[in-house]
Amino acid sequence: MIKLFNTLSGKKEMFKPFKGKTAQIYTCGPTVYNYAHLGNLRTYVFEDILRRALEINGYKIKQITNITDVEDKIIKKARQEKKEISQITRPYEKIFFEDLEKLNIEKAERYPRATEHIKEIINLISVLMKKGFAYQVEDKSVYFKISKFKNYGKLSRLKKRRAVGRIDSDEYKKDDVQDFVLWKSAKSNEPFWSSPWGAGRPGWHIECSAMSMKYLGKTLDIHAGGVDLIFPHHENEIAQSEAATGKKFSKFWIHGEHLLVDGEKMSKSLGNIFTLRDLKKKGVNFLAFRYLLLGTHYRKKLNFTWQSIIASQNSLNRLYRHVNDFAAQNPPTSKLRRASKKLADQYKKDFIATINDDLNTSKALSIVWEVIKEKNLPGREKRELLIGFDKVLGLGLKDIRPKKTAIIPRKIKDFVQKRELLRNNKQFIQADALRKQIEKLGYIVKDTSSGPLINRIKE
The missing domain is CATH 1.10.10 (Arc Repressor Mutant, subunit A)
Incomplete structure (x- = not known):
């Protein structure tokens, strides 16, 4: 059984899905107005490890990752460049998928776009209006009344207090707790859609609730994302979803920590970002970045330096050389294979137990190197073990082909x-x-x- 740290309860819990052996997962995807930076990609790698870990435990995965293709920052960039929003979003969406492939991240089952789910968003807001959780204001915008939802703040441990006003910005701090926008009335030079409340566009938070419910139902097994989404985004998702359905929105909430640069969060607003294009310029293997991330637990902050990424590349290259050398060795005799089976099985158990302890990839990597150094395992056995481990680690070990060698008489x-x-x-x-x-x-x-x-x- 796999244990995962649940932000909602503040502790590790045994994972058990609501229905049989299918894990229904919603992960917050990119806002496609720029390249995903390495901090963003850390979150997607951690979510990929989560998916792979559930798979080796025998779960069937149904994962939905949304694409936010209408939002304040997208509209601002479209104005600046005098383009339609789709001319901004579609190219960056394509690059996002290319980045996932470069990092060996398995594809989700579906990537719904917000602009293609306006009907579902309007229907969800209508339910909230009927139940008295939402209200319309003078400019025709619609807001969520947080005072009506008694459990508001349970995810982010927000102290109960009265909202002092309304906020139409998509992102804000805990000090600015206010009724948040569900539907923004149309403004000049902005995209809009027709609705019962007049022309406008959806707020950011309602998009995820509507899309997750369409594809995964009223209750999820896991909702995952970066720690920066706990408040307000995930807090607001819980409020509007549970207010609409009367049911628990997600059993597990799992969050990955920040990637830092010089001790500060890597973010576009701080201007301290790096992308995969920067790694390419430095001649760094993209999977060396994945290796770097695996060396630190997903719930711990990680400081990115060029020295650390080069060290990770060197370690990854050493790992590749070992896998290659093991493949070139003679197959073990049946006697030797029988003798080593118990030891190999123990390494498998240790690896799975480590991953099942809240995705402890740093300890899992140490087991990889223990196997490499193990004197009582034949090389072919080691390679087989490492390729099995790589079903979770995703470092491309199965693609390492042995060098062509002369046929030995x-x-x-x-x-x-x-x-x-x-x-x-x-x-x-x-x-x-x-x-x-x-x-x-x-x-x-x-x-x-x-x-x-x-x-x-x-x-």
Whole structure:
């Protein structure tokens, strides 16, 4: 069973979906007006690890990740560049999917766009109006009345207090607790849609509630995102969703911490962002960034430096070389395979137990290196184990192809196997004599912690 830290309860809980073995997950996707920066991508990598961890535990996944393609920042950029909003959003949406692929992030089952779900958004707001949780103001905008929802603030541990006004901005601080906007009345030079309350466009928070309910129903198993979304976005999602349905919106709320630069959150507003394009300019393998992220627990802040990403690339390259070397080694004998099975099974159990403890990827990586150093496992067995681990880690180990090597004659293989038996019996003089005989036949034997490597001597 997998344990996950639930922001709602403030503790680790055993995960159990509402229906059978299907995990229904909603993850907040990008606002497509610029490149996703490395801080954004940290969240998507953590959500990918979550998905993969559930998969190895036998769960079928139904994941929805929204695309916010109408929002204040998008409209501002479209105005500045004198373009339609789709001319801003569609190119960045395409780049976003390319970035996910570069980081080996598995695809969600669906990526709904907000602009294609206006009908669902209007229907949800209508329900809130009928139930008295929403009201219209003079300019025809519609707001959510937070005083009507008694559990407002339960996710972010917000102290109960009376809202002092209304706020139409999509993002704000806890100090600015006010009734939030569900439908924004049309303004000049802004996109708008018809509604029962007049022309306008949806607020950011209502978009996610409407789309998640359309594809996953009234109650989710998991809602995930970055810690910066806890308030106000996720708090407001809970309020409007539970007010509309009378049911719990999500069983689990899981949040990943910030990626820092010089001790500050990486964000577009601070101008301290890096993207995958910056990694490419420096000649960094994109999966080295994924490796870097795996080395720190998703609920801990991580400071990004160029030294750390280069160190991660070096470690990843070493890992690739080991996997390649293991593939080139002779298959173990049936006796050796039987002897090592118990040890291999224990490593598998340890790895799964580590991942099942709230996605402890940093400890999981340490198990990877323990396997590499293990003297009592044949190389082929190690490779098999590591590729199994990679179903969660996503470092592309199964794509590492062994270098082409000359076909080793059966006679040489027999000599090498005989030499190994001599060495194991501490008959080193005889073993050395056999090594020299092998060399005279044109081959060299390299002893490694996981068994002998045979290579043809270059002429």
